[in-house]
Amino acid sequence: MRQHPSTPLSTRIKRAALWLDAWLNSFLFQSGRGLASAYESYSEKMKSLRFRGPLRVVLDLTSEATTLGTAGGIVMLALALPAFRETEDDWLKTQDLAVTFVDRYGQEVGRRGLHLDDSYKLEDFPDYMIKAALSTEDRRFYDHWGIDPIGTMRALVVNTQGGGVVQGGSSITQQLAKNLFLTNERSLERKIKEAFLAVWLEFHLTKDEILKLYLDRAYMGGGAHGVVAAADYYFGKPAKDLTLAESAMLAGLFKAPTKYAPHVNLPAARARANEVLRNMVEAGFLTEGQIQTARRNPATPVSRERETTPDFYLDWAFEQVKALAAEKKFGTERVLTVKTPLDTSLQRHAEELLESELRQNGRQYRAGQGAIVVMDVDGAVRAIVGGRDYGQSQFNRATNGLRQPGSSFKPFVYAAALTTNPKLKPSSTVVDAPICLGNWCPQNYGRSYAGSMPLVSALARSINSIPVRMSVEIGKGNAKAGRTVIIDTAKRMGLTHPLANEAPLPIGAAEVTPIDMASSYAVFANGGYRADPYAAWEVRNSSGEVIYRHDRDTPPKQVLETRVVNDMNFMLNKVVTEGTGRRAGLEGIPTAGKTGTTNAYKDAWFVGFTGNLVAAVWYGNDDSKPMNNMTGGTLPAHTWHEVMDFAHQNLEIRPIPGVDPGPFARVATSSRPAADQAQGPTSAFLAGTLSRKSFEVLGGIGTLFQSAERSISTAKESGVPRMTGSVEASRQVAMP
Known part of the structure; x- marks a missing residue:
């Protein structure tokens, strides 16, 4: 029987490839015909659903509106989320406190919170x-939903005709949203948040509740927050007894409390x-x-003789008290x-x-703003200046x-560096030479390098290169x-x-x-202990019982070794006596500190301390525009000197x-109360309520003793025999 030769492998592969190609072509052809047939069928069915004329216009507009509405909703949600985050805390309770503040002498200096409005x-x-508030601030208050488009358009027309801001467009709800959650910053972001929060408030509160909160919380000048406080401050009477003329004058303060404050500019x-009456x-x-x-x-206000209140200080102090209340430090006391x-x-x-x-x-110097903080070495804040004019801007630059x-x-x-390397000393030699980290190469102020020098110098x-080198060595x-x-x-x-x-x-x-810079430098001044700034020495409830004391409820915590503190203070003292901070030096008082100047002279600082007090001074511009060659060793150091010289009397x-x-x-002389010699919350006068006049009397007694000491010293130098039992002069001669 004759055998047929086997088919070569290559032939079989070619045949399989031809078969696959034929099958694929057939499949694609049949699929294409099927899809075409299905599309034709679909098109025929869609033709039967096609609309023409007015109905089509309506459907097209509805479709476009749905698309744009969905996109707009997503955008609105993205814009709303930052605003709604402001309400995450227990927002209505944040000011549910009635707080009366007294100074270190026990004299009332201001109030914050509900201020009897409860x-x-x-x-x-x-x-x-x-009616005066509604007619002037928001006539359609009971008709809109937080934002008043009609009122806004009316304000735009009036302002356009008047060539400036003649009438405001914000509703009462928007103003309350700003007062409760936001700052006075003029920005688009703030206005967007304000609008969303206004709508949010309308959904969570009734109209009467919103109006009540607005009358309670609005700043009305002179340190008065709310109509009740303003009625007492300007007219010396309860709010319920206000006349029409007095009500009109107070309603005029809501948007311009400084400009129209009657104790500042009565006409x-x-x-x-x-x-307001015309409105x-x-x-x-x-x-x-x-x-x-x-x-x-x-209306005629009671005489206040242009009284001023420490509003920057009180605003910050109130935030401190609210934080303590949130920590349940006061229990249920409000x-x-x-x-x-x-x-x-x-x-x-x-x-x-x-x-x-x-x-x-x-x-x-082309400087428009500044800030000052003075505190004890344990963090007890004595003074806060958050800007030039609280009435113009309540933004606290100090805090x-x-x-x-x-x-x-x-x-x-x-x-x-001193903490990580115990061998490093103020006398250790360091080298001022060029250094680069990647593409960044710092330069010194004079754009030159001094070579080897002691660390203290x-x-x-x-010198800029040295701390950069230290960062490398520390790591x-x-x-x-x-x-x-x-x-x-x-x-x-x-x-x-x-x-x-x-x-x-x-x-x-x-x-x-x-304020953080001042509290951080206080660690050097007090020997290495953390000194968080605080305003509440002692808190009493409505019955007069002490429910909180800082020294009792806040134990100290050491954060720097004594060795490090001593070496740092030795070097920081040299900054004042031999370095860039000479203008800050206080005659007869050991002083230490550091100057600071940023690129393009946008910020200028001096932060320093004595054994008694710490202070930080800053100058700059709110918009961060460069100043004209102001360094920390010029106006900031001079201002620090003037503040601290007064503070140490x-x-x-x-x-x-x-x-x-x-x-x-040295022992300074002044008519200021001698009780200021007491430092910190453990001082004897903390629990007392002596008046400032009483302290001045004590100060006068101290002055008499000092005068007697000077007389004795003079007599001694003149050779006059000193009487037995006389007081030894203890004042030391100050080093020039």
Whole structure:
């Protein structure tokens, strides 16, 4: 039988490929025909559903509206989320406190919170007051849903015709949203948040509740928050007794409390009150005849002799009290009297000094704002100046203004280096030479390098390359690891805001607040203990019982070794005596501190301390525009000197740890209360309520003793025999 030869493998592969190709072509052809047939069938069915004429227009518009509405809803949700996050906490309870603040002498200096408003219901307010507020601020209040488009359009028309801001467009609900949740920052972001929060408030509160909150919380000048406080402050009477003329004058304060405050500018306040009366007629609340009596007999405020209140301090103190309340430090108590370390005379002096310095030197340096904080070495805050004019801007630059510290940040770097390397001393030799981290190469202020020098000289001269080299050495060759240690040191000492781990950090490329800088430097002044700033020395409830004391409820915590503190203070003292901070030096008082200047002169600092007090001074512009060559060693150091020289009058000077007091210690003379010699919350006068006059009498007695001592010293120098039993002169001669 004849055998057929087998088919070669290559032939079989070719045949299989031809078969696959044929099958694929057939499949695609059949699939294409099927899809075409299905599409034709679908098209025929769709033709039967096609609409023409008006119905098609309606359907097209509905479709477009649905598409745009969905997209718009997503955008609105994205914009609303940041606003609604402001309401995550128990927002209505954040100010559910009635707090009376007294200064270190026990004298009342202001109130915050509900301020007796818990006893006032909306119906307790005079009808005139409510109608005056509605006619001037929001005539359609009971008709809109938080945002009033009609009122906004009316305001736009009036403002366009008037060529400026003649009428506001924000509803009462929007203004309340700003007061409750936001700041006075003028930005699109703030306005968007305000709008969403206004709608949110309308869904969560009734109209009467919104109006009541607005009348309770609005700032009305003179430190008065709310109509009840304003009625008492300006007219010395309860809000329920306000007349029509007085109600009109108060209603004129809601949007311009400084401009129309009657104790500041009575003619302007009365002119504004006339506008409010006219608004009440236009809104239909009153007739022309009903307002004539009020026009002929305008309101007259009680004399306040241009009183000022420490509003920046009180705002911050109230935030502190609210935080303690949130921690349940006061139990269920809501009516509180808080004794603060506030030194009213120092506060007033600091406010006047800042304004005077900016008025005299602001144009030369192109500086528009400043901030000052003074505190005891344990963190008890004596004075806060958050800006030039609280009435113009309630933004507190001393407690909330984040600015770059420049070289005033370097002590944190040096402290970290001394902590990690016990062999490093102020006398250790360091080298000022070029250094680069990647593409970043820091330069010194004079754009030159000085070579080898002692560590103490590097800090006194504010050399930039040295702290950068330290960051590398702290991290054992890893700069990022070294900066992590520096950040940890700074946070332990008191800086509370996030610090970016970036190459320029060691020379001050971070964001800090003046009050945090002051509290951090207090660690040097007090021997190494954390000194969180505080305003509540002692808190009493409505029955007068002590329910909180800072010294009892806040134990100290050491954050720096004594060795490190002593070495740092030795070097920081040299900054003042031999370095960039000479203008800050206090005659006869050991002083230490550090200057700070940022790129393009956007910020200028001096932060320093004595054995008694710590202070931070900042100058700059709110919009971060560069100043004209202002460094920390110029106006900030001079301002620091003036503030601290005043603050140390009649204090028993304490030494700085690590700095030889030598001939520095002095006893200052002044008419200021001698009781200021007491330091910290354990002082005897804390629990007392002596008046300022009583302290002045004590101060006078001290002055008499000092005069007697000087007379004895003079007699001794003249050879006159000293009487037995006389007081030895104890005042030491100050070093020039």
